[in-house]
Amino acid sequence: xxxxxxxxxxxxxxxxxxxxxxxxxxxxxxxxxxxxxxxxxxxxxxxxxxxxxxxxxxxxxxxxxxxxxxxxxxxxxxxxxxxxxxxxxxxxxxxxxxxxxxxxxxxxxxxxxxxxxxxxxxxxxxxxxxxxxxxxxxxxxxxxxxxxxxxxxxxxxxxxxxxxxxxxxxxxxxxxxxxxxxxxxxxxxxxxxxxxxxxxxxxxxxxxxxxxxxxxxxxxxxxxxxxxxxxxxxxxxxxxxxxxxxxxxxxxxxxxxxxxxxxxxxxxxxxxxxxxxxxxxxxxxxxxxxxxxxxxxxxxxxxxxxxxxxxxxxxxxxxxxxxxxxxxxxxxxxxxxxxxxxxxxxxxxxxxxxxxxxxxxxxxxxxxxxxxxxxxxxxxxxxxxxxxxxxxxxxxxxxxxxxxxxxxxxxxxxxxxxxx
Amino acid sequence: xxxxxxxxxxxxxxxxxxxxxxxxxxxxxxxxxxxxxxxxxxxxxxxxxxxxxxxxxxxxxxxxxxxxxxxxxxxxxxxxxxxxxxxxxxxxxxxxxxxxxxxxxxxxxxxxxxxxxxxxxxxxxxxxxxxxxxxxxxxxxxxxxxxxxxxxxxxxxxxxxxxxxxxxxxxxxxxxxxxxxxxxxxxxxxxxxxxxxxxxxxxxxxxxxxxxxxxxxxxxxxxxxxxxxxxxxxxxxxxxxxxxxxxxxxxxxxxxxxxxxxxxxxxxxxxxxx
Ligand SMILES: [Zn+2]
Numbered sequence: 114x115x116x117x118x119x120x121x122x123x124x125x126x127x128x129x130x131x132x133x134x135x136x137x138x139x140x141x142x143x144x145x146x147x148x149x150x151x152x153x154x155x156x157x158x159x160x161x162x163x164x165x166x167x168x169x170x171x172x173x174x175x176x177x178x179x180x181x182x183x184x185x186x187x188x189x190x191x192x193x194x195x196x197x198x199x200x201x202x203x204x205x206x207x208x209x210x211x212x213x214x215x216x217x218x219x220x221x222x223x224x225x226x227x228x229x230x231x232x233x234x235x236x237x238x239x240x241x242x243x244x245x246x247x248x249x250x251x252x253x254x255x256x257x258x259x260x261x262x263x264x265x266x267x268x269x270x271x272x273x274x275x276x277x278x279x280x281x282x283x284x285x286x287x288x289x290x291x292x293x294x295x296x297x298x299x300x301x302x303x304x305x306x307x308x309x310x311x312x313x314x315x316x317x318x319x320x321x322x323x324x325x326x327x328x329x330x331x332x333x334x335x336x337x338x339x340x341x342x343x344x345x346x347x348x349x350x351x352x353x354x355x356x357x358x359x360x361x362x363x364x365x366x367x368x369x370x371x372x373x374x375x376x377x378x379x380x381x382x383x384x385x386x387x388x389x390x391x392x393x394x395x396x397x398x399x400x401x402x403x404x405x406x407x408x409x410x411x412x413x414x415x416x417x418x419x420x421x422x423x424x425x426x427x428x429x430x431x432x433x434x435x436x437x438x439x440x441x442x443x444x445x446x447x448x449x450x451x452x453x454x455x456x457x458x459x460x461x462x463x464x465x466x467x468x469x470x471x472x473x474x475x476x477x478x479x480x481x482x483x484x485x486x487x488x489x490x491x492x493x494x495x496x497x498x499x500x501x502x503x504x505x506x507x508x509x510x511x512x513x514x515x516x517x518x519x520x521x522x523x524x525x526x527x528x529x530x531x532x533x
Numbered sequence: 534x535x536x537x538x539x540x541x542x543x544x545x546x547x548x549x550x551x552x553x554x555x556x557x558x559x560x561x562x563x564x565x566x567x568x569x570x571x572x573x574x575x576x577x578x579x580x581x582x583x584x585x586x587x588x589x590x591x592x593x594x595x596x597x598x599x600x601x602x603x604x605x606x607x608x609x610x611x612x613x614x615x616x617x618x619x620x621x622x623x624x625x626x627x628x629x630x631x632x633x634x635x636x637x638x639x640x641x642x643x644x645x646x647x648x649x650x651x652x653x654x655x656x657x658x659x660x661x662x663x664x665x666x667x668x669x670x671x672x673x674x675x676x677x678x679x680x681x682x683x684x685x686x687x688x689x690x691x692x693x694x695x696x697x698x699x700x701x702x703x704x705x706x707x708x709x710x711x712x713x714x715x716x717x718x719x720x721x722x723x724x725x726x727x728x729x730x731x732x733x734x735x736x737x738x739x740x741x742x743x744x745x746x747x748x749x750x751x752x753x754x755x756x757x758x759x760x761x762x763x764x765x766x767x768x769x770x771x772x773x774x775x776x777x778x779x780x781x782x783x784x785x786x787x788x789x790x791x792x793x794x795x796x797x798x799x800x801x802x803x804x805x806x807x
Contacts, residue, residue, distance in 0.1 A: 378765070379765050380764070380765060385575050385579070385764065386579075388765045388768040390769075426736055426737075428732040429730050429731075429769070429773070432765075432769050433766075471569075471570065471597075471623040472570075472762075473762075474730060474760070474762050475626070475655055475683065475762075476705065476708060
């Protein structure tokens with residue numbers, strides 16, 4: 114039995130015991146059944162089903178390969194990729210924190226400017242990093258490796274390390290069919306990005322209480338739908354209704370994958386001399402990168418994957434825009450907003466409730482208005498958001514590999530199975 | 534081909550773009566806001582330094598409320614052309630045109646300080662005929678000021694019906710298509726258009742053909758503007774100036790110069806002279 118079902122049962126017992134009191138207080142403003150109108154129902158259904166279909170990324174020829182996933186996981190937790198051998202990707206992306214870190218901003222070799230984004234469900238994204246500076250998961254995976262504030266590494270260091278370590282070198286060859294010794298440094302760095310992407314593509318959130326409700330609604334199963342907590346239902350009604358939240362937090366991922374300005378300060382550290390340009394800077398970085406999908410490392414010979422990148426056009430509005438985060442497992446990803454300035458979901462809801470319109474352009478984010486929620490409405494919205502969580506945070510992951518040592522054999526490629 | 538005789542001329546042709554790059558166009562920024570959060574975070578000295586760094590030689594600036602503007606003007610009277618906003622706080626934005634309190638506020642400020650314009654104000658369609666919006670048109674006439682109007686086509690028409698001699702800077706060119714903007718500029722001789730917060734006229738340093746036609750038909754009627762509607766956006770002024778210089782290279786130099794700064798100087802230059 115899932116925890117929320119248990120909670121519901123307990124809740125039902127408590128409610129039963131308190132029934133006279135409960136009906137006395139709530140009869141007037143709380144009808145027995147929360148009805149959703151057809152427009153609301155269709156919006157709710159659009160947030161599922163979960164999980165979503167996925168197929169390997171054509172821009173990454175080892176996407177979905179079990180050899181790549183295995184090597185990617187090893188490298189993900191390997192501090193030796195950093196020149197000082199002190200920081201790995203796993204330093205800031207911690208499984209138990211839903212693959213983020215629970216702090217406002219984290220530190221590799223130095224403090225970074227932004228909150229660590231979760232890696233969950235990354236395989237369904239179109240742009241990567243809060244500013245969209247990468248257009249593929251593999252290109253994004255290389256960026257922290259070479260960022261001086263994070264792993265502070267470089268292609269030469271990474272390539273030499275992978276070549277010198279017999280086990281890693283073997284796994285690399287198993288994955289790509291070529292020894293890293295026969296590739297130049299940059300190609301090996303890209304290979305490392307691609308296996309790390311393959312590993313991250315396996316990180317997917319589980320079915321949630323919301324999904325149970327959504328599917329019950331789809332089936333017309335009233336009994337099952339009734340199990341979804343009432344406060345979450347009311348919150349959901351705000352989410353798809355007057356809150357307009359589902360306009361940007363769309364679909365099963367609860368994000369449109371694009372970039373918006375929601376009126377959060379983007380000075381860095383509150384210093385009026387330093388500003389985070391957000392999407393504006395991201396586009397510049399994306400276009401300047403030889404690792405974007407328009408470049409030579411895209412494995413997709415049709416180049417269909419690069420179309421979205423061709424269409425990127427910088428606009429003034431991009432300055433201070435950040436990526437709309439997915440809300441799946443949102444209860445485990447705090448602190449919130451691009452700089453982690455809001456510690457709790459209550460604060461986030463309050464931000465939208467009291468939105469400071471001074472910060473928004475009259476012709477920019479025209480949908481955003483202060484929601485002016487009551488205390489109960491705010492609590493309901495938070496209850497709904499919490500229903501997008503898995504029962505418990507993902508379990509520990511780290512340097513613990515059951516696999517036997519790598520042995521290269523002629524059948525290596527044939528051994529590989531694709532596990533989307 | 535460069536023969537011996539032509540070599541000097543060819544040399545000049547080759548050098549011309551280099552000279553252009555080395556000598557960035559000055560910018561008249563017609564759409565700057567210096568609102569409370571900006572002046573609290575960014576004292577006038579810092580703000581002026583950012584404008585100078587961007588190569589902005591003059592700027593039409595308004596702030597909510599107007600106090601910030603006066604501080605900025607005091608810091609650099611050679612650079613700042615104050616425009617009087619019709620808002621005491623941003624919450625006046627949707628209601629100012631009917632608000633007697635705003636009317637009083639504006640009249641007091643106009644008696645006390647010198648301005649180049651009233652605006653940027655937001656008002657659309659029939660609301661231009663609301664009492665305080667009408668008063669603003671009359672005050673502009675009385676004090677010989679520009680109106681910096683964030684409004685639609687109907688709004689522009691109504692302003693000119695109230696005062697055919699009004700001088701209007703149309704904020705964001707009303708977010709209208711270039712054909713419509715040209716039509717309006719043809720119809721109203723004292724209408725100018727700013728290009729703030731628009732991207733449709735240029736991408737990757739290349740001009741849109743319809744916009745180019747508009748600029749060529751009315752080289753004297755367009756201005757650029759950054760629209761610093763948040764404090765953070767002050768850090769975008771440099772970027773915006775460079776971006777403007779970029780697409781202007783796609784125009785004949787004399788047209789580029791007019792849109793970059795000469796139009797602003799010609800229209801506002803003689804105002805606020807001591
Ligand atoms: Zn405006």
